[in-house]
Amino acid sequence: MPQKIRKEWIQSCEFHPHTNLEVLRQVHQGIEKKVTSGGALPVLLLDLDSTLYEVGPRSGHILKEWVDSKESQNFKSVRDRVSKLKPSEIGYSLLDTFTGMGLSVGDPEVESALHSANHFWAARFFTNDYLDYDHAYPGASDFVKKAYELGAEIIYLTGRDEPGMGKGTRKRLIADGFPFDSERTHLLLKRSFELDDLEHKSKAADYVRDIGSLVASFENEPPNLVALSDLFPESMHVFMDSVYSDRPALPKPGFYRITGFTA
Ligand SMILES: [Mg+2]
Secondary structure, three states, rough: OEEEHHHHHHHOOOOOOOOOHHHHHHHHHHHHHHHHHHHOOOOEOOOOOOOOEEOHHHHHHHHHHHHOOHOOOOOOOOOOHHHHHHHHOOOOOHHHHHOOOOOOOOOOOHHHHHHHHHHHHHHHHHHHHHHHHHHEEOOOOHHHHHHOOOEEEEEHHHHEEEHHHHHHHHHHHHHHHOOOOOOOOOEEEEEOOOHHHHHHHHHHHHHHHHHHHHEEEEHHHHHHHHHHHOOOOEEEEEOOOOOOOOOOOOOOOOEEEEOOOOO
């Protein structure tokens, strides 16, 4: 089967037909089973952006700053529209967000505005300070806490980079009540911004195997989920259906899907 993008990928995967709570319960049961059997330690692998954390508010705040900045002053009509941006209109990328707001990106003025906004956004989105605007998804920390209490090793595996986002990431994990900064918790950031996310995540496989046995991974990016499922075919792989890029991925059967950490 050829690689597919976004909705087409979702439609081509044959996800297990479980509800959010059924999937989450099954992960907890998988951890319990491994603890009871006394074999390798159970490991839970968790992506951060758009998996445990809603990052739309981060982008929304940056766009608000762009609207108020001199950078946007030449794009009055776009600026007026973006100033009325609703949280539900914020997409994966600014291109998605502009399109979702009904702005025609074929229009030269809109295109220039998008270029300006993207430049402004990229200088801020991947930095410690702006992590303050993220929201942990409701129920996410309770789910991870319970997994931890059941005995799981918790590995946060993220494309965020240590120099730009390490400090803010640690601060938020603690502030949001995720198990962190104690035994059995791990944070795998990229050493530098330039490293490729997918490569970074694939390389984490050795780290996971050194620690124990993977019960489940959680990801919102289809290519990352597919890569992890290729590396750990025996584990559960949970697609967080929030927002995702338009990078193509191979549809596969057997994935789990959640839309959040509550019913
Ligand atoms: Mg993500």
